[in-house]
Amino acid sequence: MNQTKVIIIGAGAAGLMAARVLKEQRVDFIILESTHRLGGRANTLKSHPHIEYGPEYLHGDTPLTDKLVERFGLTTYDVKFDYHYFKDGEMRATPDFWERLTHVIEDIDLKNDISFSDYLRMYDQNSKIDQDMAKIFVEGFDAADLDTISSKELHDMKDQVADPKVRRLRRLLNGYGELIENLAQDLLPHIYFSHIVEEIVWNRDKVTVRGAIKEEDIPFEFFGEKVINTMSVGVLRNVFISPMPDLLNHFLDQVEMGQVVKMIGEFHPAFFYAFEDHSFPFVASPDLNFSAWWSASPLHLPIVTAWCGGARARKLTAMTEDERKEVYIQELAKISSLSPEEVRCQIINIHHHNWDEDPSFLGAYSYPRVNYRRMAEMVTSFENTLYFAGEAFHEEMSGTVEGALQSGKEAAEEIATAYEMQNLRFEQSL
Numbered sequence: 014m015n016q017t018k019v020i021i022i023g024a025g026a027a028g029l030m031a032a033r034v035l036k037e038q039r040v041d042f043i044i045l046e047s048t049h050r051l052g053g054r055a056n057t058l059k060s061h062p063h064i065e066y067g068p069e070y071l072h073g074d075t076p077l078t079d080k081l082v083e084r085f086g087l088t089t090y091d092v093k094f095d096y097h098y099f100k101d102g103e104m105r106a107t108p109d110f111w112e113r114l115t116h117v118i119e120d121i122d123l124k125n126d127i128s129f130s131d132y133l134r135m136y137d138q139n140s141k142i143d144q145d146m147a148k149i150f151v152e153g154f155d156a157a158d159l160d161t162i163s164s165k166e167l168h169d170m171k172d173q174v175a176d177p178k179v180r181r182l183r184r185l186l187n188g189y190g191e192l193i194e195n196l197a198q199d200l201l202p203h204i205y206f207s208h209i210v211e212e213i214v215w216n217r218d219k220v221t222v223r224g225a226i227k228e229e230d231i232p233f234e235f236f237g238e239k240v241i242n243t244m245s246v247g248v249l250r251n252v253f254i255s256p257m258p259d260l261l262n263h264f265l266d267q268v269e270m271g272q273v274v275k276m277i278g279e280f281h282p283a284f285f286y287a288f289e290d291h292s293f294p295f296v297a298s299p300d301l302n303f304s305a306w307w308s309a310s311p312l313h314l315p316i317v318t319a320w321c322g323g324a325r326a327r328k329l330t331a332m333t334e335d336e337r338k339e340v341y342i343q344e345l346a347k348i349s350s351l352s353p354e355e356v357r358c359q360i361i362n363i364h365h366h367n368w369d370e371d372p373s374f375l376g377a378y379s380y381p382r383v384n385y386r387r388m389a390e391m392v393t394s395f396e397n398t399l400y401f402a403g404e405a406f407h408e409e410m411s412g413t414v415e416g417a418l419q420s421g422k423e424a425a426e427e428i429a430t431a432y433e434m435q436n437l438r439f440e441q442s443l
């Protein structure tokens with residue numbers, strides 16, 4: 014009989030973190046995972062150099078990630094970018110990149126919320142270049158459509174962009190994959206891979222989860238007392254939940270799944286001799302489909318990442334993989350003053366994962382829509398039975414691995430405490 018105490022849906026950062034806490038607290042659990050691998054959006058190709066299809070940065074303060082990094086003996090390093098702005102065929106250094114975009118976001122002062130594009134059209138008095146920086150940041154960092162994202166929420170993020178400590182960027186020396194592998198140690202016997210959840214039926218302390226095994230299309234059914242959902246909000250909208258809590262519907266109406274196209278070119282080392290100091294700067298450009306470019310700096314690894322987020326990512330997503338690669342080559346040629354042929358003959362591979370079209374994700378990460386209402390306490394559990402974790406359910410750190418880890422930990426701790434109380438009550442009644 015497929016019976017357990019807690020059913021965790023998803024073996025990404027949130028699901029694995031929740032599982033680790035439950036294992037430490039000796040609460041029975043299983044994990045149902047739709048793909049054949051660990052990590053979800055944290056997806057590292059183990060090669061030399063390693064390739065991050067998804068997250069690569071630790072953004073600002075990441076206390077839980079740091080704790081895990083220490084516990085597993087991993088290494089992080091600081092990233093310092095040499096910021097440049099590319100427009101009308103001209104490259105210029107913009108060491109004040111962060112200050113420029115902070116001006117725009119700090120100035121937002123609204124009674125009623127409007128989209129960021131409306132705000133720029135109606136109120137913003139900043140220079141065109143500052144506006145460009147802010148748009149590239151919002152589309153890039155938040156993966157957001159400028160016509161949909163809440164200006165008020167952006168304004169509330171101003172401390173994040175203004176404080177150098179908070180905007181500190183680090184990477185893991187061997188990528189997020191190593192963190193995920195360590196997190197998943199001893200958890201593998203509990204994980205059912207290729208199990209796609211389609212339906213959750215629940216009432217207090219009673220849960221039935223149904224779905225089908227990928228490719229074989231064999232139905233499955235698991236029974237538990239509690240369930241932790243860590244699917245992205247894009248996927249969650251397609252899962253049948255009965256009864257569906259009103260508050261959850263309300264929350265799903267207020268968040269949007271952002272879009273990102275991240276392409277990572279892997280080159281022959283000689284490619285970098287074309288650049289000053291043999292390194293490639295951070296380039297932001299309003300003219301290009303890929304509005305942000307960066308290298309593995311300060312490490313001298315022969316990779317160049319192209320990033321496109323928000324509405325403009327839709328155009329790239331609609332292309333074939335060959336067409337997207339051609340855009341990568343043409344645009345890299347423009348910013349590096351090389352010919353497309355020169356770029357082409359230095360490329361070993363261009364790596365990419367299509368997050369928007371992958372049914373296990375349906376987008377990159379969440380952002381708040383216009384009129385988003387912060388909830389005093391995020392709606393993450395219903396009747397101590399139906400729990401939600403994952404990046405979208407962490408108010409301060411949504412859209413990050415740290416947020417996903419923290420939300421998974423919090424959900425599992427709440428469940429472990431509930432079981433502890435139950436045991437205590439049982440012992441007292443004896």
Ligand SMILES: Cc1cc2nc3c(=O)[nH]c(=O)nc-3n(C[C@H](O)[C@H](O)[C@H](O)COP(=O)(O)OP(=O)(O)OC[C@H]3O[C@@H](n4cnc5c(N)ncnc54)[C@H](O)[C@@H]3O)c2cc1C
Pocket residue numbers: 022023024025026027028045046047048051052053054055066067068069070071072208209210211243244245248273275368372373374376377378402403404405411412413414415417
């Ligand atoms: C291109 C890209 C770049 C990013 N860059 C950064 C960065 O630099 N720094 C940072 O902190 N964050 C970054 N992020 C965001 C970060 O990756 C996420 O916030 C985090 O990994 C989300 O973890 P999660 O556990 O909430 O969700 P997921 O990783 O999505 O985990 C959910 C799991 O559920 C599984 N699942 C889905 N549907 C089903 C189903 N029906 N049945 C069973 N299982 C299912 C999925 O396969 C997945 O394994 C990036 C994301 C992307 C896409």
